[in-house]
Amino acid sequence: MGDHFLITGGAGFIGSHLTDTLIAAGHRVTVLDCLLEQVHAGAERDAEGWPLYLNPRAGRIKGDLLDDGVFENALGQGITHLIHLAASVGVGQSMTNIVDYTRNNTMAAAIILQALSHGHHTVRRVAVASSMSIYGEGEYRTPGGAMAAPAMRSLDDLRRHHWELEQAGEALAPMPTRESKPLMPASIYAINKRDHEEMFLSVGRALGIPTIALRLFNAYGSRQALSNPYTGVAAIFISRLLNDQPPLVFEDGRQMRDFVHVGDVADAFATVITSDSEVWDAYNVGSGKAISVNDMAHSLARLLRKNLAPQVLDKYRVGDIRHCFADTSKLQQGFGFRPRRDFDRGMEELVEWVSSQARPSDRAGDCFKELERSRLVV
C-alpha cells in the first residue's frame, strides 16, 4: 500500500489548499471534516454540504472528530501521514464559548492521540497546526539591546490608551519572534492551541512517530470564510469594505502582524509532512514581514476601490497582543523552507477571488457589540 494522507479539517481554508498541493504532487489524500456551519455557511456547496472548491480527487469523510469511532474508522483506510488542522478558530469567540472551544480543540487532540496510542494503525508521520497566538506578546528588544519577552499589557495602561510596551519605564522595540520565546497564551483559543501542540509533541515522541507543529501566523488567501466575523482579519475587512463599511480596527491600528499567504502555509505543511527527518518540534510559519493592521486595511480598500479609511476604535479587545511577527529561520534551517509569495501580489489575488464570490454578509459590527456585552472590550 502506498502513502495515504489524512487531513482533518481538510475542507477548511488551509486544509483545502493543502489538499490541492499534495494531490498536485501526486499524493493520495482523504479529507475528514464535519463542515462546521460557521465556517462553511457562505461557500457554494454540493448537496452533501461539501464546498465546491474542494479538490474532486480527494477522498471525503464527513464526520466529527468528537464522535465515537470517527477518527479510528478514518485511520482504518491505511493512513500513513496525518495532518491535523480541524479546530474551532477564533480568539474573541473562544473567550465566551469556552466549553465548545476546549472540547473541539483540546479534547479532539486527546481523542486523536489516544487512537494513535492504541497502535492499530499505519501512521508514520504527523503534522499539526499550532498558532502564533500561543506566544502572547511577540519578542522585543530593550533600548540597551537585550531581548525581552514582556507579559501582557496591564488593563490600567490599556484603559489610558497606552498601547505600546514598556519595561522599567523604557520603550521596547518589537523584533521578529523566535520559537524559543516563552509561551504566554492570552486567550482560551491560544491556551487550547498550546495544549494541543504540547500534547502532540509529547505523545508523538513517546510513540516514536515524528511529529511537527507549525505555528502559523495570520494566513490570508482565497477560500477564507468571508462571512465568519470571528476569524481572519483580511476576510473580515473585505466583508466590511464590500458592504461599504469601514474596517473596524482595535487600539490605534498600528499593531503589527505577519500576514502569510495560504499557498506558503500549504507548501510548509507539504514540506514537513513529506520529509523523512526524525523530529518532534515546533516551527514558525510566517512571511517574516511586519505589517500594521492599518496598512492592511488601506491596501484592501485601495484594491477594492473603496474610499474608506479604517475606523480606529481606540479600544482594546481582551486577549489581543500588540505586536507579533515571525522569525522564520528555524524552518529554513530545519527543512530548507522559505515563504515565496509577495504581500501586494497576494492581496491582489485575494481581491480577485473575492470579486468572483457572492457579496459576503458583514457581521463585524454585531460581533463587536457581542464583545462589548461580554465586557471583552476595554
Ligand SMILES: NC(=O)c1ccc[n+]([C@@H]2O[C@H](COP(=O)([O-])OP(=O)(O)OC[C@H]3O[C@@H](n4cnc5c(N)ncnc54)[C@H](O)[C@@H]3O)[C@@H](O)[C@H]2O)c1
Ligand atoms: N487561518 C489562520 O490564520 C490560522 C492561524 C494560526 C493557526 N491556524 C490553525 O490552522 C488550522 C486550520 O485553520 P483554517 O483557517 O483553515 O480554519 P477553517 O475554520 O477554515 O478550517 C477548519 C476546518 O475544520 C473543520 N472542523 C472543525 N472542527 C471539527 C471537528 N470536530 N471534526 C471535523 N472537522 C472539524 C471545520 O468544518 C473546517 O472545515 C486550525 O487548527 C487553526 O487553529 C490558522
